[in-house]
Amino acid sequence: MIERQKFGNLIPHVVLCIGVLIVAFPVYLAFVATTQDTATIANGQMSLLPGDHFLETFYRTLFIGSSGTTREPVFVMLFNSFVMAMLIAVGKIAISIISAYAVVYFRFRFRMTIFWLIFITLMLPVEVRIYPTYKIAADLHLLDSYAGLTLPLIASATATLLFRQFFMTVPDELLEASRIDGAGPFRFFKDTLLPLSRTNMAALFVILFILGWNQYLWPLLITTRDDMQTIQIGIRKMIVTSDALTEWPVVMATAVLAMLPPVFIVVVMQKLFVRGLVETEK
Amino acid sequence: MADVALRNAHKTYAGNVEAIKGISLAVGDGQLCVLVGPSGCGKSTLLRMVAGLETVTSGEIEIGGRIVNEIEPADRDIAMVFQNYALYPHMSVYNNMAYGLRNRGVAKPEIDSRVREAAQILEIGSLLDRKPKQLSGGQRQRVAMGRAIVRQPKVFLFDEPLSNLDAKLRIAMRVEIRRLQRRLKTTSLYVTHDQLEAMTLADVLVVMNGGLVEQVGNPLEIYRKPATTFVASFIGAPPMNLIPLQGDDANLAGAGGQAGILGVRPEDLALSDQPAPAGGVALELTVEAIERVGAETYVYGIRSRPAGARTASSGPGEPPPGEILVRIPGQGGPSVGERVRAVAVQDKLHLFSACGRKRLDS
Numbered sequence: 001m002i003e004r005q006k007f008g009n010l011i012p013h014v015v016l017c018i019g020v021l022i023v024a025f026p027v028y029l030a031f032v033a034t035t036q037d038t039a040t041i042a043n044g045q046m047s048l049l050p051g052d053h054f055l056e057t058f059y060r061t062l063f064i065g066s067s068g069t070t071r072e073p074v075f076v077m078l079f080n081s082f083v084m085a086m087l088i089a090v091g092k093i094a095i096s097i098i099s100a101y102a103v104v105y106f107r108f109r110f111r112m113t114i115f116w117l118i119f120i121t122l123m124l125p126v127e128v129r130i131y132p133t134y135k136i137a138a139d140l141h142l143l144d145s146y147a148g149l150t151l152p153l154i155a156s157a158t159a160t161l162l163f164r165q166f167f168m169t170v171p172d173e174l175l176e177a178s179r180i181d182g183a184g185p186f187r188f189f190k191d192t193l194l195p196l197s198r199t200n201m202a203a204l205f206v207i208l209f210i211l212g213w214n215q216y217l218w219p220l221l222i223t224t225r226d227d228m229q230t231i232q233i234g235i236r237k238m239i240v241t242s243d244a245l246t247e248w249p250v251v252m253a254t255a256v257l258a259m260l261p262p263v264f265i266v267v268v269m270q271k272l273f274v275r276g277l278v279e280t281e282k
Numbered sequence: 283m284a285d286v287a288l289r290n291a292h293k294t295y296a297g298n299v300e301a302i303k304g305i306s307l308a309v310g311d312g313q314l315c316v317l318v319g320p321s322g323c324g325k326s327t328l329l330r331m332v333a334g335l336e337t338v339t340s341g342e343i344e345i346g347g348r349i350v351n352e353i354e355p356a357d358r359d360i361a362m363v364f365q366n367y368a369l370y371p372h373m374s375v376y377n378n379m380a381y382g383l384r385n386r387g388v389a390k391p392e393i394d395s396r397v398r399e400a401a402q403i404l405e406i407g408s409l410l411d412r413k414p415k416q417l418s419g420g421q422r423q424r425v426a427m428g429r430a431i432v433r434q435p436k437v438f439l440f441d442e443p444l445s446n447l448d449a450k451l452r453i454a455m456r457v458e459i460r461r462l463q464r465r466l467k468t469t470s471l472y473v474t475h476d477q478l479e480a481m482t483l484a485d486v487l488v489v490m491n492g493g494l495v496e497q498v499g500n501p502l503e504i505y506r507k508p509a510t511t512f513v514a515s516f517i518g519a520p521p522m523n524l525i526p527l528q529g530d531d532a533n534l535a536g537a538g539g540q541a542g543i544l545g546v547r548p549e550d551l552a553l554s555d556q557p558a559p560a561g562g563v564a565l566e567l568t569v570e571a572i573e574r575v576g577a578e579t580y581v582y583g584i585r586s587r588p589a590g591a592r593t594a595s596s597g598p599g600e601p602p603p604g605e606i607l608v609r610i611p612g613q614g615g616p617s618v619g620e621r622v623r624a625v626a627v628q629d630k631l632h633l634f635s636a637c638g639r640k641r642l643d644s
Contacts, residue, residue: 171366171368173364173365173366173367173368174368174370176333176335176355176362176364176368177362177364177368177369177370177429179334179335179354179355179356180333180334180335180355180356180360180361180362180382181356181381181382181385181429182356182357182382182385182386183356183381183385187385191370191381192370192372195372195373196371196372198372
């Protein structure tokens, strides 16, 4: 693709534009739906142009909540989701970087056994171990708490492996130089490994934040109180109504709001994210 | 300021691999001791044992009168310059140099003055805010040395510090290290595989092979009187010609007719029509190849052997048996295929026992 033809860039461009349209149109439609009133959508006469109920819908969604089905405003759900995603992302990074440090830099008995145990848990996603995990969480009285939402998801074999691979590429001489410079294990970790892992942590944070944000099954099980539910659960509860009209503008507004934080995180961290994936600072 | 002493130091790795087979060594205060040897001879291991990065299997290591076998690297009062510099990539040059001092709790103004002084000595004052990534190889090398200097340690340890530099820079830095060491008068151990670096830097030269010390001494003394054939071929470039003596080798009558190995340096041979001087040797050669490098010319000749002589096989990298290298000044010399005679006087000859482990003449 090095040679430049007159219309060489045109076809890829058109293909990409079509792709963007396909992805963007449903999002646009969701946005348009938030600006209409419930009745218009319900009788199937929704316009493709934005209506004039935008502020009203978002105000209602954020601070009042849809009538009947979910008794909490979306603001609370957003907050819950945000706390959960944050705790999961930060907790996963913190735990996995420390365990990777232990596995790579310390010689202790059963080191490789422990490493393989961590490795094997890769094969056990939440869904597989959901019953025992739920049982433990329930016995520990973690239901309907942030701890219950996050702790069972916080251990991460993937992130541990990622940090392990990164640590293995850090030259041994850096450790030796640190030892001669009088830095003990903790100082070496804090002063050398953490700063070197910065881009890796950023990339991982983006991935894990979105992962945490999109959790559905676990919050569905672990939360029963309305004021603890996450936005993903909230959306579903709004749609399924047995004896009332689904308030589509509110549902769509919730969906739009649910999209914003991940988008925001990606946009803000994009530079670090890409750097973390492609380059290592050594 | 301190002297370094090793007493019968051994290092055995897991799996019974013996890297250091018992080395005793004394380096006086302020001396620059160079450990030289081929790769795998244990010179880096020995240095790392002194640094405390490798444990000592048995024997003692003493720095400044204190046995340091069980002491952490940080508490041995040493500083090390690594082959790949091992600068902290995320820290500025200033912080790289200051880090070790901060960890020791040195007061801030003191750190600042030491770093700036070291930077001034090494002429890197303008680079203090840069990251290692933004520096050239030579500059990184200086920062690595700066990091060692600011510590004001008892001993400097250099682990092949120049081998990542290009040839020109290497010579410049070599001179600089020598100058710096003279100025600071800090006892130093310097590991290299480059015999030229070893010769030019060392106060005391330690030639190592296979985990053992082959010879210790003043570099020129070692050049003049190598103790073994290994030292003879390792020190000096191009390496010494080693000729196994056979009982009735008429050409080498001057060697006294003993069994053993005769060594003669390429620069001590001269092309001549004259017969061998009294006590010297004359080698009849057929010229195989000529290398002219400008200031001097290398003549590769094969000795014309008596018929039926046993031809010994040579290992990889060694010259073929019977090949003799003659170094003559200038750009003249014979042409390929010519038959010439190379002569050397008696006191330029080296005589070793047949196994090569012992020097026979004094």
